[in-house]
Amino acid sequence: MxxxxxxxxxxxxxxxxxxxxxxxxxxxxxxxxxxxxNPHIYVAYRYCLAACLMFPFAYVLERKSRPELTFRLFLEFFLLSLIG
CATH class of the missing domain: 1.20.5 (Single alpha-helices involved in coiled-coils or other helix-helix interfaces)
Structure with missing residues (x-):
C-alpha cells in the first residue's frame, strides 16, 4: 500500500x-x-559551478556513445558556432 x-x-x-x-x-x-x-559575475559563477558539477557525470556516462571527433565534425561545429 x-x-x-x-x-x-x-x-x-x-x-x-x-x-x-x-x-x-x-x-x-x-x-x-x-x-x-555583480549580476554578470553571478552568472559566470553559476555556469562555472554547473560545468564543474556536470562534467564528471557527462564524461563517465557518455564516453562510450560519443562519436569520434573528426576534422569534418570539428569544422561543422566551428561553422555552426559562427552562425549562432
Missing part, C-alpha cells in the same frame, strides 16, 4: 521539492545581490 502511494505521488513530491530548491536559490541570490554582487 505504501509503495503504491509513493509511486503515485512521487512526481508531485519531486515538483514540490524542486520549487523549494528554487525558493532557496532565490533567497541566496537576493542576499548576494543586496551585498553588492
Amino acid at each position: 505504501a509503495s503504491t502511494f509513493m509511486e503515485k505521488y512521487k512526481p508531485h513530491l519531486m515538483m514540490f521539492l524542486t520549487q523549494i530548491g528554487y525558493a532557496i536559490v532565490y533567497f541566496f541570490t537576493e542576499a548576494a545581490f543586496s551585498r553588492g554582487l
